[in-house]
Amino acid sequence: MFSSLKIRNYRLFAMGQAVSNTGTWMQRIAQDWLVLSLTGSATAVGITTALQFLPMLLFGLWGGVIADRCAKRKVLFATQSVMGITGLVLAALTLSGQVHVSHVYVLAFVLGLATVIDNPTRQTFVAEMVGPDQLRNAVSLNSANFQGARLVGPAVAGVLITAVGSGWAFLLNGLSFLAPLIGLLMMRTSELQQSERAPRSKGQLREGLSYVRSRPELLWPIVLVGFVGTFGYNFPIWLTAFTDQVFKEGAGTYGLLNTLMAVGSVAGALLAARRSSSRMRLMVGAALIFGLLMVAAAVTPTFWIFAALMMPIGIMGLTFNVTANVSVQLAADPAMRGRVMSLYMMVFVGGTPIGGPIMGWITDVFGARVGLLAGGVVSALVALGIGLVLARITGVGLRSGLRAGMRDYGIRGRGSGQPVRDARLPALRAAAPPPEPVRAPVPAAASAGSGRSGAAE
Numbered sequence: 001m002f003s004s005l006k007i008r009n010y011r012l013f014a015m016g017q018a019v020s021n022t023g024t025w026m027q028r029i030a031q032d033w034l035v036l037s038l039t040g041s042a043t044a045v046g047i048t049t050a051l052q053f054l055p056m057l058l059f060g061l062w063g064g065v066i067a068d069r070c071a072k073r074k075v076l077f078a079t080q081s082v083m084g085i086t087g088l089v090l091a092a093l094t095l096s097g098q099v100h101v102s103h104v105y106v107l108a109f110v111l112g113l114a115t116v117i118d119n120p121t122r123q124t125f126v127a128e129m130v131g132p133d134q135l136r137n138a139v140s141l142n143s144a145n146f147q148g149a150r151l152v153g154p155a156v157a158g159v160l161i162t163a164v165g166s167g168w169a170f171l172l173n174g175l176s177f178l179a180p181l182i183g184l185l186m187m188r189t190s191e192l193q194q195s196e197r198a199p200r201s202k203g204q205l206r207e208g209l210s211y212v213r214s215r216p217e218l219l220w221p222i223v224l225v226g227f228v229g230t231f232g233y234n235f236p237i238w239l240t241a242f243t244d245q246v247f248k249e250g251a252g253t254y255g256l257l258n259t260l261m262a263v264g265s266v267a268g269a270l271l272a273a274r275r276s277s278s279r280m281r282l283m284v285g286a287a288l289i290f291g292l293l294m295v296a297a298a299v300t301p302t303f304w305i306f307a308a309l310m311m312p313i314g315i316m317g318l319t320f321n322v323t324a325n326v327s328v329q330l331a332a333d334p335a336m337r338g339r340v341m342s343l344y345m346m347v348f349v350g351g352t353p354i355g356g357p358i359m360g361w362i363t364d365v366f367g368a369r370v371g372l373l374a375g376g377v378v379s380a381l382v383a384l385g386i387g388l389v390l391a392r393i394t395g396v397g398l399r400s401g402l403r404a405g406m407r408d409y410g411i412r413g414r415g416s417g418q419p420v421r422d423a424r425l426p427a428l429r430a431a432a433p434p435p436e437p438v439r440a441p442v443p444a445a446a447s448a449g450s451g452r453s454g455a456a457e
Contacts, residue, residue: 003134004130004141007129007130009129010134012186016180016181016183017146018148018149018179019180020176021153022149023153023173024149024153025153026153026156026160026173027157031048033251034099039101041360042363043360043361043363044101045236045360046237046359047356048101049237050354051105051353052108052115054112056112056119057346060342061209061343062116063119064120065208066338067117067121068124072121072122072125073125073184073187073189073192075117076118076125076180077184082111083111083115083118086174087171087176088175090174091167094165094166095168115349119341120339121338123139126138127329127334127337135326136326137273143268143272147262147265147314147318148266151262151266154254154255154258154259156172158255207339208336211336211339216390217280218332218340221280221283221327223347224287225324226347226348227378228290228382229349230354231355231378231379232375232378234355234356237371238363238371239254239257239258241368257307260308260310261310261311261313261314263311265318267311267318268314268316268322272322272326279323283324284386284387286316288384288387290313290316290317290320291377291380295377297313298376325344
């Protein structure tokens with residue numbers, strides 16, 4: 001489960017990210033609550049989230065080009081510095097009593113600009129630290145790291161907001177970025193499996209899009225991630241609304257709900273770290289169950305049932321996220337991985353400027369329950385539809401049987417009668433068109449770490 005931590009450079013990276021991720025979650029909780037207290041509007045919370053992820057929608061593909069062209073360690077040092085500075089500026093404004101919602105909007109947009117470059121660079125840098133053999137484990141641990149910070153960050157943020165105000169949470173977040181910066185400086189560059197940088201040339205963005213479009217094992221997971229990310233991962237909007245409007249509670253309860261979801265997310269990420277493969281059917285099934293659990297939470301009558309559902313929602317959401325992320329990374333050619341992952345993050349995170357305001361408006365007009373219900377229904381229906389599309393493209397059907405007293409589920413090729421035991425990515429790869437020529441080959445050298453903010457990061 002923790003095999004990639006044996007590598008010194010990755011261990012330094014993981015420790016630094018654990019500290020900064022905790023600060024990031026503190027800021028997310030404090031920022032959502034600050035905007036709600038300044039405006040009293042769930043739509044304003046959605047706009048803040050949208051502005052933070054709008055740069056990913058507008059410029060996301062360029063982030064992948066930069067990741068393929070530049071020295072990743074140096075790029076990360078710059079982006080992590082900018083992200084820390086935004087936290088310090090917001091802290092100064094809040095602690096001085098001068099903060100206005102427009103300040104939060106601007107700083108959220110600046111943070112999003114840094115994230116455009118940071119996300120694909122950080123994901124592909126993981127491959128340079130651990131190599132292809134440990135990539136699956138490292139990506140899963142990145143997700144566990146980021147989601148594990150939710151066990152501490154929201155709780156600390158709730159205490160700080162209640163005791164001394166949001167400004168101190170922003171200050172601690174800004175200072176927390178010293179940890180990854182120190183970790184980057186301490187790395188042994190001789191132990192990095194550095195990739196050859198892609199040369200500057202025209203048409204690299206179009207080349208990346210054509211590459212993804214020609215491969216169903218990349219295209220359909222990215223489409224599914226786009227829909228679920230846009231309409232299903234808007235919990236800052238829904239949880240603030242449920243806490244304030246439905247349950248009539250305060251910041252402490254909001255932090256508790258986030259912490260419960262984090263427990264499930266950590267469990268989902270650690271279970272993913274133990275798996276030796278990433279299957280398409282697991283990805284689709286996790287997305288379907290994730291949507292159905294959201295529907296159940298939307299109609300539940302009591303607070304404690306709602307709170308209890310946060311854990312399985314976290315498990316299924318992270319299982320889907322990690323499985324899709326790892327599947328796409330391992331299916332992509334190393335020479336194209338930066339651009340593929342920038343597209344992945346663009347649709348996952350960049351869809352928030354569309355889904356955030358829409359879900360915020362639905363929540364404001366029709367109530368928190370209808371807003372969460374809408375997100376769950378969209379996620380479940382799209383997962384079901386793409387599952388059927390994948391089954392049709394790959395020419396597979398479901399089978400079940402009993403073997404050695406155990407029920408056995410699998411997939412078989414249509415017309416052959418022969419079971420295809422795994423139906424993993426190679427099966428999809430075989431159905432894909434022949435690969436197009438790729439410029440600037442890069443040696444085989446990454447993350448749900450940010451989840452949606454930093455997601456997953």
